Amino acid sequence: MNETPKISTEDIVRRVEDKFMISQLGDEMVLMDIQQGHYINVNPVGSYIWNKLVAPVVVKDLIVSLTETYNISVQQCEAETLKFLQQMRQHHMVSVHAA
């Protein structure tokens, strides 16, 4: 099976909405994959990222925005953001393009 290519900080990401039904629950979100019938719960930080991705964003700019909003080191933020974006990509929640 082909492994999903890794996302880098130079990549441009954008959310893909048309496959999901979305409901905002306070700071969190619930999404339902229309084709698969799966539910995805997204925590407040994930919800913040989802809202940022309404327009195409370079990953490194997203990381800057997150470190400014949340009290977190750049290294930790980068690692966790890339991991989260990778998960989003596996669920077809984002499209990724090389810069």
Next chain:
Amino acid sequence: MQREVAFVLLCCRVFVKTADVAELIAFVQEKELDWDMVYRVSERHRIRPLVYRVLSEARVWTREDAKQGEQRFSTFCRVFSVFAFERQMELTRIAGLLRKQGIAVKVYKGLDFSRVVYGDIGLREFTDTDIMVDIADITQVIQIMISEGYSCSGMDFFRRFPERYVTMYKDICFEREAPRGAVYSFEFHYRPVKYFMQEQYSFEELLGRGYLENEVSLRGYYNLMLLNHGSSDYFPNLRALVDMMVLKQRVTGELPEALRRFEQLWQALAVQLLHYQVVPENLGTDKALMRTIDAVMKRLLRVRIRRMSYVKRVGIQVGFEKEWIEKARTIWKGIFFLLVPNGEDIRGQGSSLFSIYYFTKAFRLIKKNLKLL
């Protein structure tokens, strides 16, 4: 007014932008709240997702005393979002099946209203899925829904006495168990108004020609909701008032004359409860309207409330009518509707003579009331 009722009202005001978040935060800091009661008041008014969203945005849930409330609201909202998603999926499936058979259907209220007016199908509580359909297609709709595993309590009545059914009822309803509990409940409406309502409109009169093909406009929704929340239900909860305010902020244009007093009714309620800015004119001269405002207001401010009985509902309508002739007509229609046999009286009986069921109904009602004694 009870503190928790005032608090929920303030949440609604923040949502419709007649109060700001600072007022809400000051309220929480100054007054001790029973969060269980806040939940129950929100439940009674069918605005739990709205209250949860307002309180989340105001960061009220970070308070230690609010934690328990947060848990209850968030659990409900999570379950409700899944409920809404599942109904949307089933609706898409059913609408697809019907269209494939050449039946034109248009979704309205419930899911569609949440999407169009609130922008989020999880933000407004609803139970049923409402669909507009042409009366000529109902027989085919019944066949398809039954073949999809749905049951229909009015089916026997409709099949045997279709003209009488259509005169008395505005829709035909179907239910089926949903995979995660509760039921899928579909209501197919061929007209927007109940038999005993004075304001008799067709969908075409309210929404224009081609209403089954076009999106329901905000103006169309405003008129429909005036009929539904106002003329049919007399604004039974805060959800109805919030709906009207949110819509009114976005619509322009003329209103059918027969609906004007219902607009005045919600506006007068919203002025007092939600600090709505537009005070309706000439209210003082309309005594019947003033009395209705008082009656509906008292009901809205009660913490616990039962579903409005049929007799109470007709009573409010009689009080609302201005002219004696209209009051008499409402009473007559109310009594007539009560006496006419329904699906329960017809089910399992073989007579093709409709009038025989007036006796069946009388017998059933006497039996039911004797049991209550």
